[in-house]
Structures are given as structure tokens and as C-alpha cells.
Amino acid sequence: MKKTEVLEPQNFEQDNHFYPKALNSQLHPIVSHFFNLDKKRIIKRYLHLNPQVDEKTLKEVLSYQPKHFFWGGSDLFYVTTEGGNRRMVVLETNSCPSGQKSMPPRSDYDEHRGYKFLLENAFLPALKKKKKLPKGSLAVIYDKNYMETSGYAQTLSDLTGENVYLVPHFNNGQSNVHFEDGVMYIKDDKDEVVPIRAAIRYVTQKPWNRIPVVTKTFICNSALVCLSGGRNKLLANKAYELYNSKIGESGLKIIVPETIKDVSKPEIPLWVNRFGGKAVIKNPYSNAGQGVWTITNEEELENFLAEEQNYDQFIVQSLIGHYEWSSTTQHGKFFHVGTVPNLKGKIFISDLRVMVCASKDGYRPCALYARRAKLPLEKEIKGSSWEVLGTNLSIKNGENNWDSDTSRLMLMDRKDFNSLGIGIDDLVEAYIQTTLTMIAIDKMASTLINSKGQFKMKLFSSLDNDKKLLSEIMIK
Numbered sequence: 117m118k119k120t121e122v123l124e125p126q127n128f129e130q131d132n133h134f135y136p137k138a139l140n141s142q143l144h145p146i147v148s149h150f151f152n153l154d155k156k157r158i159i160k161r162y163l164h165l166n167p168q169v170d171e172k173t174l175k176e177v178l179s180y181q182p183k184h185f186f187w188g189g190s191d192l193f194y195v196t197t198e199g200g201n202r203r204m205v206v207l208e209t210n211s212c213p214s215g216q217k218s219m220p221p222r223s224d225y226d227e228h229r230g231y232k233f234l235l236e237n238a239f240l241p242a243l244k245k246k247k248k249l250p251k252g253s254l255a256v257i258y259d260k261n262y263m264e265t266s267g268y269a270q271t272l273s274d275l276t277g278e279n280v281y282l283v284p285h286f287n288n289g290q291s292n293v294h295f296e297d298g299v300m301y302i303k304d305d306k307d308e309v310v311p312i313r314a315a316i317r318y319v320t321q322k323p324w325n326r327i328p329v330v331t332k333t334f335i336c337n338s339a340l341v342c343l344s345g346g347r348n349k350l351l352a353n354k355a356y357e358l359y360n361s362k363i364g365e366s367g368l369k370i371i372v373p374e375t376i377k378d379v380s381k382p383e384i385p386l387w388v389n390r391f392g393g394k395a396v397i398k399n400p401y402s403n404a405g406q407g408v409w410t411i412t413n414e415e416e417l418e419n420f421l422a423e424e425q426n427y428d429q430f431i432v433q434s435l436i437g438h439y440e441w442s443s444t445t446q447h448g449k450f451f452h453v454g455t456v457p458n459l460k461g462k463i464f465i466s467d468l469r470v471m472v473c474a475s476k477d478g479y480r481p482c483a484l485y486a487r488r489a490k491l492p493l494e495k496e497i498k499g500s501s502w503e504v505l506g507t508n509l510s511i512k513n514g515e516n517n518w519d520s521d522t523s524r525l526m527l528m529d530r531k532d533f534n535s536l537g538i539g540i541d542d543l544v545e546a547y548i549q550t551t552l553t554m555i556a557i558d559k560m561a562s563t564l565i566n567s568k569g570q571f572k573m574k575l576f577s578s579l580d581n582d583k584k585l586l587s588e589i590m591i592k
Contacts, residue, residue, distance in 0.1 A: 162545075178479070182554070184341050185344075193207060195451060196452075205436065241474075256283065257316075268316050269282040348401055355557050373443075374443075396433045456537045
């Protein structure tokens, strides 16, 4: 098991916390311009292009102050219809997402890049507002992505002047973290127990099974956020629907693929057939590209049905692919815009990750990157549809052992950005869609906490009655 590390101030080395291809990259002028747009200009531009949107509601959305969800990121597809109606569609929103290690600097003097931006705008201000914290140290807890988590830990140490503990917190008991009466304790590099007053969490695999939903130690983000939609695709979709109904008259809406929720395994073939035999099946509680099955033919459906599953509930979504083989939905057929053709004339599916964090002015973008699929998009699928549709870079090599396929990573630099075929208005749309999803999940999290600050397990189980999931949730 990995040991806890103690990071001391003034030891940040860029080589340790950024991908090699990002180290000397230069931010694309369009992306730089996007990051430099203030809220007033974004609102002005968005209202000009979307005159049906209510200005007051949009201002409230972009000024929102979260209570629970301080930083997150959405993965979006750039899609179109046969009529040329283009839009950004949200695939999912993750609490504590990756992105900093792939981000070019905003300026030549931006050594810590997005790590510093997020900590200064989201974590440290939220920490100052907490009045009743236990005495203790600062920590970053993680179960993957060492390059990025160590970047947060070292930057936090530099900003606070304190030693910061970088603590592995793996599943299946491989951990240096435990909780007593809501307070986090860790074992340091000398196996001595240290209380923690606040921590940044990059625990992505079932965080609710080893982090209490409510804690006295301030955790950014809490396990509550994950259950409310940050790592729970089922609750996320319900949060989106509830929030969409609230803002429906404003002209704003979270746009997602058509989604069927609370689906048991025996029901899945019925819903796949409903989408014309083309669909995406998701285990609602997995991430990093795990627990997602793309179905484009009978063989892929049969292979899914033959697999043993850990949970009882699934979601089934319309599949967005090539125009010739996308799902048929009640809103018509959407298909991928895809990348600009390469020198061989090949177009690839790509997604866009938009990471945002809380600030005094509302959620602000702090990192962007894109990923492309392994195989090009063609009129006919030859072989595995996942290799044409799947964009996630994470590779699981075993329990608590991860790698990344960086050959498909696309930076927001002068080289890669041009091949995405998107412009500044598309970036603004993606940012607003991400912000809407973050607000929806934050509001769901608030709904699941009572006036005494306790988790409403009965309400949660009525929204997500997956018995296997419920048995995993750590209350204390």
C-alpha cells in the first residue's frame, strides 16, 4: 500500500504535475480570449445569440454561490441535426474531475496554472467560511491521478505555508484514512495519527463507501455531492429534470441525451429497441470510462446481458454517433460534428471537458481539454463500437491501478484546438451548460440534507432504491 507523503512549501516542480505535451504548450488565442471574457460580456453575447433567454435568470445562474458543489466538470459532445441545428450536449458531470495537468498556462508567469486558480477561488474561501472546524492539518486524499492530486497538495502547501499531507485512500481497505465522529484522521509517513481540519478529495471510485456523507472535517467535495449526482448518473439526471422544470420559462435548459432511468437489467432490451437498436447503457455509479456499454447491434447487447453486474439499476440513453447509425429519439436524430478531417480524410468523435470552480462571482471556468476516440467515424461500424464512440483516456490495469492513453488527448493549444472545429460561442455554450448542471446537483445535495445537517436517507432511497448502493453508503 502506498505511504502518505508530507509536502512542504516552495517545492512545486512543473515537470511533476503536468503532462509532457502540456509543459511547453501555448494556449490557443480563442481559448485565451474565452478565459478573459468577463461575466457581463458573456451574458451580452449569449443573449444576443439566444434572444429567448431571460436575462435575469442567466445573471442569477452565472452568479450562483454553491453550498456543497465547489468544483466539478462536465463532459460534452458537440452534435448537430440533419437540419444543421448544432448544440453542446452534456454526457455527465463529475465531482472532483481531472483537467489541470492537461491545461496550457494562461500567462507566462502562471507556474501553478489551474491548481492555484481553483484553490484561491474555491477551496480557501470556502474553508474560511467554515466556523466550526476540528483542529488539525490540511490534506489531499486520492485513489487515482497522482500527477494531479500531488499538484493540488503542493500548491496548497505553497499558498498556505503549511505542510500538506498527500494521502492514498483506496477501496477495499487499502487506506491511510479513517473517521471518528465525523473527523478525518490520517496516518502520516511515520504511521502516526494526524487529525485533519480540511481536505481536497480526489477519491473517485465509490467514495461514499469510505467517506461519510456528512463530516465535521471540511471535504471539497463531500461524498454527499457524489451521491447527489457528482458520481451518481441516476441522481444527476433527476437533478437535471428538477432544475429544468424550475427554469423552464427562462429559455435555459440542461441538454442531455434522451434518458430512461431506473431500468432493471431484464428491461434493457425493451428500451434499446425503443431507440431503434442503438443505445448507451450505463452503470450509474461508475466513472473513468468504466460501466458504459455502447450498443449498435444484437451481438453487443447479448454480450452486455451475459456480464455479471454489481448493481440493480441502470440508465439507458439515446446513442449519438454517425448520422447513418444514431438513435432515433422523440426530438429527432442527433449525430456528431466530429473533428476537422485529418490529412487522411478521417473524422473522429471528440468530447470536451469543461472544469469550473466556485468564486465570489459565481462558477468560473478553470480548465479545458478534449479527447478523441480511438477509431474514426464512418458510415459503417467495423468491429467494436466503443473504439469509435468512447473518448475516455483512463485505462484500468487492475484494482487501484490506472494508466492513461495520452495519445488521444487534445489540448487547448495552438496545435490541437483547431482540429476540434469549435469556436468561442461553443465554449461559452459549454461553460453555461456545465454551470447549469453544477447548480442542479448542488441543489439536489441541499435537498438531501435536513435542518440539523443530517443526510435524508429515506428521501435518497426513494429517489434511488438500488439496494446494493444503499448498503455501501457510509453514514458515520
